[in-house]
Amino acid sequence: MGSLLLDGVGKRYGTAVAVERVDLDVRQGEMVALLGPSGCGKTTTLRMVAGFVAPTTGRVLIGGADVTQAPPHARDTGMVFQSYALFPHMTVAANVAFGLEMRKVGRAEREQRVREVLRLVRLEGLEERLPRQLSGGQQQRVALARALVVNPAVFLLDEPLSNLDAKLRGEVRMEIRALQQRLGLTTLIVTHDQEEALTMADRLVVMDRGRVRQVGTAEELYERPADPFVAGFVGRCNLVEGALEAPGAFRATTGALLPCAPGSAALGRRILALRPEHIALAPAPSPASNGAARLKAVTYLGALTEYHLELDGTPLLAIRPTPPADDPLRRLSPGDAVRLSWEASAARLLSAEPTDQQGA
């Protein structure tokens, strides 16, 4: 058991930067997700914690001890690989027992702990199977069991759900989170799936091109994104380029005037971020009506409906709960004029230049 501290960790390959700099403090029992598109450096960061990649700068501390120079086998991390990486020539029981064997745990205790952890991941009765005789979901649980059984100081998950089908993924997500909380494991999970990160982690680290863009809880990232990248990556978001003309008045480059939060922000070039669910619609009396938007397309999604709109040349997406069948909104069709409205405070102004904020 222990905390995990990344202190200015970076990795370069020659002149190519894989990870610019990551500062991160994962508290005992906390689950933190590294989230970002492929190539953002999240997997390299995880591999630096496991010891498979040597950082070119910074330090890795596990439970307060500097392990930057320690080889992987001396680090007390338990990792679940994306490919599971089970030992194909060993039975399920042998796979799970391997880490205990390496830790010189006696046979009787070993057998008992293997039994317990297999019950925990619901694999009782499959002890003598070989990995190739198991389904993908079962293999995944063996990989979990193998990493959990040694009670690692840091639990590492590398895209653990990406090889499962959608239905199983939701289930396993809940299971992993429940296990992690029950066992109080300090956990770092790498994922490119924002839903996975939002539902599983206590805090998220959004990365892009080797840099940390923002660290925070799901709510913080969603409601107060630090920059357009985070706003666009976590959840869906309308990002409109333009400039702040006067407090509360944002002029898009297309000419549309959009109300926004009347804060003390300096005037000038900005990006306006507006979540699609914050845009309310009402049928407009006539197409010529001033300030009305035009409906381009409607996508019915059951509980929700997506409205693809255009306001003076600026494309906007609105997502609303599907209105009741007798609502006039249900009779809208592409080409119709609609009036849009939103709380000014919902439209956030972000710096047009990508920032390097490391909020926490």
Add this chain to the structure above:
Amino acid sequence: MAALVLPAGILVALLLVAPMVLLFRISLNEFSPTQMMVEATTAANYLRAVGDPYYRSVLLTTLAVALGSTLLALTLGFPAAYWLARMQSRWKSLATIVVLFPLLVGNVVRAAGWLALLGNGGAINATLLGIGVIAAPLPLIYNTGAVVAGIVAVVLPYMVLTLAAVIEGIPRQVEEAASNMGAKPFTVFRRVVLPLALPGVAAGSVLVFVLCMNTYATAVLLGGPRFKMMAPAVYDQFVRGNNWPFGAALAFILLTITLVLTVFGSAALGRRYRRRLAEETT
């Protein structure tokens, strides 16, 4: 589909099975110094080969050299094969060519080169004698060590490439998982890499062992006139002694022993691997 196998099948039948049958028939004939060969059905040639201490020692030498060379090739070849298999860079194809390169040089040419280097009048001895470090030439060739070294140099590429092909199939992440679970590098090798590479170890060893058992040029050129292995002995009987029946019997003994050891060796390797696995994991 089966028809596709036919051309190769006919070729093998004509060029391998037919001569073998013929050879076996000859091995049962009697030798006659005047008529060369007398039609007969006798085991006399086999009994002579087994009973004669000289031929027994030739057979033992052959077995010892082949076994030793195979083990040496395996020991030297595994690290090289691992390194080659795990190579990521653009130099990998170049490295493969370098490994293959010795195969471009024929056995005879290579052994002749070694003679020029290691012989009594060769480069090394001439130099050492010239600067007065030694008074008499060092016995660098015409001994078992020279033959084994020569054979290993010939067969190493086969071993390395066979092993590398299998090691490449072992996912890197499986090794990482083992070290993540606390296994030190040698333990990762012993518990994960070696067991998973065992099919390659078996295939490479069988291939190399068969090549070693049938060594001819290297044994003759680096072993010298008094060093005898089976293949040169067979040649001697056919060409110098004109004793085809006895030569055929020697050839068949060589063939049978190679075959039996190969089959049982690889079967035993598989069994032992499974048993050890079971022991360590229960």
